[in-house]
Amino acid sequence: MILTVTLNAALDLTYRVPHLVPHASHRVREVTERPGGKGLNVARVLAALGFESTVTGFAGGETGRVLRTLLAADATPPAGSGTAPVTDALVPVAGQTRRTVGVVDESTGDTTQFNEPGPHVTPEEWETFLVAYRELLGGGAVAVALCGSLPPGVPVGAYATLVREARTARVPVLLDTSGEPLRRGLAARPDIIKPNAEELAGITGTAEPLRAARAAQRRGAHAVAASLGADGMLLVTQDGTWSAAVPERLAGNPTGAGDSAVAGLLSGLAEGLPWPDRLARAVALSAATVRSPVAGEFDEPTYATMLPSVRVRQSETP
Amino acid sequence: MILTVTLNAALDLTYRVPHLVPHASHRVREVTERPGGKGLNVARVLAALGFESTVTGFAGGETGRVLRTLLAADATPPAGSGTAPVTDALVPVAGQTRRTVGVVDESTGDTTQFNEPGPHVTPEEWETFLVAYRELLGGGAVAVALCGSLPPGVPVGAYATLVREARTARVPVLLDTSGEPLRRGLAARPDIIKPNAEELAGITGTAEPLRAARAAQRRGAHAVAASLGADGMLLVTQDGTWSAAVPERLAGNPTGAGDSAVAGLLSGLAEGLPWPDRLARAVALSAATVRSPVAGEFDEPTYATMLPSVRVRQSETP
Numbered sequence: 001m002i003l004t005v006t007l008n009a010a011l012d013l014t015y016r017v018p019h020l021v022p023h024a025s026h027r028v029r030e031v032t033e034r035p036g037g038k039g040l041n042v043a044r045v046l047a048a049l050g051f052e053s054t055v056t057g058f059a060g061g062e063t064g065r066v067l068r069t070l071l072a073a074d075a076t077p078p079a080g081s082g083t084a085p086v087t088d089a090l091v092p093v094a095g096q097t098r099r100t101v102g103v104v105d106e107s108t109g110d111t112t113q114f115n116e117p118g119p120h121v122t123p124e125e126w127e128t129f130l131v132a133y134r135e136l137l138g139g140g141a142v143a144v145a146l147c148g149s150l151p152p153g154v155p156v157g158a159y160a161t162l163v164r165e166a167r168t169a170r171v172p173v174l175l176d177t178s179g180e181p182l183r184r185g186l187a188a189r190p191d192i193i194k195p196n197a198e199e200l201a202g203i204t205g206t207a208e209p210l211r212a213a214r215a216a217q218r219r220g221a222h223a224v225a226a227s228l229g230a231d232g233m234l235l236v237t238q239d240g241t242w243s244a245a246v247p248e249r250l251a252g253n254p255t256g257a258g259d260s261a262v263a264g265l266l267s268g269l270a271e272g273l274p275w276p277d278r279l280a281r282a283v284a285l286s287a288a289t290v291r292s293p294v295a296g297e298f299d300e301p302t303y304a305t306m307l308p309s310v311r312v313r314q315s316e317t318p
Numbered sequence: 319m320i321l322t323v324t325l326n327a328a329l330d331l332t333y334r335v336p337h338l339v340p341h342a343s344h345r346v347r348e349v350t351e352r353p354g355g356k357g358l359n360v361a362r363v364l365a366a367l368g369f370e371s372t373v374t375g376f377a378g379g380e381t382g383r384v385l386r387t388l389l390a391a392d393a394t395p396p397a398g399s400g401t402a403p404v405t406d407a408l409v410p411v412a413g414q415t416r417r418t419v420g421v422v423d424e425s426t427g428d429t430t431q432f433n434e435p436g437p438h439v440t441p442e443e444w445e446t447f448l449v450a451y452r453e454l455l456g457g458g459a460v461a462v463a464l465c466g467s468l469p470p471g472v473p474v475g476a477y478a479t480l481v482r483e484a485r486t487a488r489v490p491v492l493l494d495t496s497g498e499p500l501r502r503g504l505a506a507r508p509d510i511i512k513p514n515a516e517e518l519a520g521i522t523g524t525a526e527p528l529r530a531a532r533a534a535q536r537r538g539a540h541a542v543a544a545s546l547g548a549d550g551m552l553l554v555t556q557d558g559t560w561s562a563a564v565p566e567r568l569a570g571n572p573t574g575a576g577d578s579a580v581a582g583l584l585s586g587l588a589e590g591l592p593w594p595d596r597l598a599r600a601v602a603l604s605a606a607t608v609r610s611p612v613a614g615e616f617d618e619p620t621y622a623t624m625l626p627s628v629r630v631r632q633s634e635t636p
Binding site: 115 | 331333335338339340341342343344345346347349380381383384417419421423426428429430431432433434435
């Protein structure tokens with residue numbers, strides 16, 4: 001089982017409007033609700049690839065209840081679908097799970113995003129979570145991904161604590177967050193971090209991806225997998241440095257492409273694939289997510305077509 | 319008791335963001351949730367003025383549950399507050415009550431509004447509502463306000479039916495809606511309609527308020543109370559025509575000003591006040607709503623100051 005942690009899980013709402021006009025009133029044409037937060041997205045991609053996963057983090061209030069009801073459908077995928085189950089191990093909190101609202105302008109396809117801050121987590125709730133997390137790490141997790149922002153009340157060094165716990169339990173740990181939580185988490189020496197170019201620049205002060213990735217490595221990450229948008233991904237490890245991209249630029253919606261990349265890296269790690277194959281999988285899944293008509297999901301035929309066409313280049317010796 | 323009908327009640331969310339940037343991602347600084355939909359807003363203003371009210375319409379799903387929980391607090395106002403109770407007589411539906419999201423740009427104070435379409439109401443649910451509505455009309459209602467848009471599934475002639483039922487029960491009826499539901503509702507001869515300038519132009523094809531109000535009267539409304547934004551209100555009745563405004567232009571948030579005007583007209587009707595006094599109350603309440611720091615609520619000291627300063631002019635003989 002692969003464990004994903006989403007401390008600030010969300011109920012993702014998508015609103016489709018004909019044109020977004022600031023300071024006007026809009027009738028929303030279509031509303032969709034789905035479980036959200038990076039770790040939950042990662043788990044859904046893992047499930048589609050056939051990897052069992054367990055999701056933890058916090059859920060509470062009416063929105064938390066809706067989130068868990070939607071998640072329950074993923075616990076028992078249709079027989080013969082090739083989809084693996086996602087197990088809900090979210091920890092209840094008194095506060096209310098946040099909503100995110102993505103407003104899709106149908107005239108341009110662009111999305112304007114509004115993210116609520118999330119519930120206030122008490123010190124007691126954080127301690128309860130830590131106990132549950134240790135049990136999950138000891139309960140057969142082959143890898144763990146720590147994903148996304150921190151809700152109010154959770155200590156800013158939370159990811160450093162969770163990375164250390166994973167390393168103590170000898171479970172490989174991937175960290176996908178930004179800002180101060182990433183900076184602090186790095187010091188605990190995660191196996192992989194997966195920043196985008198902006199997040200990487202934010203913690204290293206260097207806009208040039210290779211220099212920034214090396215700087216992040218010096219600060220504690222064993223490997224840095226940086227997602228560079230249309231330029232693909234850059235992977236800096238102790239065994240070598242690789243870059244990879246799909247052969248042509250893709251039009252589409254990048255929402256969730258980073259989460260699909262995390263699922264690609266984790267599934268490759270779980271199977272013991274060499275680094276270049278993990279990277280190819282991450283890049284192909286990202287591309288198949290950009291091309292999907294549904295935001296945050298990946299298009300399986302596109303993934304099957306893309307995977308053999310990804311160009312992985314070893315850019316220099318370590 | 320004054321009855322207000324909100325067929326498309328809502329859970330109103332307000333998001334505060336530092337700057338609204340289309341196609342960007344925003345961290346919402348502050349989230350507020352409150353019961354919404356025009357008839358619920360009218361009832362809250364009536365309650366603050368000391369008039370008992372009952373709200374009906376539809377509620378369903380998790381958002382409906384949250385809405386009713388919030389409404390329950392209005393059922394038992396603090397003793398000695400001068401606030402009257404609001405009784406929840408919403409009819410359950412299988413679909414989910416809509417959300418509205420108002421995004422306040424803190425740099426300008428402007429609001430960008432997103433309104434979900436609302437639950438699909440089945441013919442059986444509509445019939446159940448009609449039975450409940452008849453009982454409420456016969457159960458001591460001194461006036462009824464029919465407010466807002468129709469959810470999917472409700473017949474476009476719904477307000478015509480509800481106006482006729484009220485007239486049969488000899489309960490004065492105010493209609494506050496727009497477009498085709500207003501056009502159809504007019505034919506059933508409501509006692510008062512309260513369109514804004516745009517809604518009035520939409521059904522009459524005339525942008526000049528007095529001509530448009532007279533046209534709406536010819537189509538069936540006994541009285542037309544048109545809200546004209548900063549220009550105050552115009553009232554065309556069979557007893558005379560009046561216009562009223564506050565002495566100075568007010569800066570603020572116009573959200574809910576129309577609903578406060580409806581509460582002013584209804585409360586004046588319930589007390590048997592002459593038309594000019596009803597109009598003055600509507601205008602003062604609107605102004606006190608524009609000036610309120612909380613969107614959709616009215617500022618009581620402003621109302622007390624404004625009421626004697628409203629200038630009502632009889633513009634011509636009927």
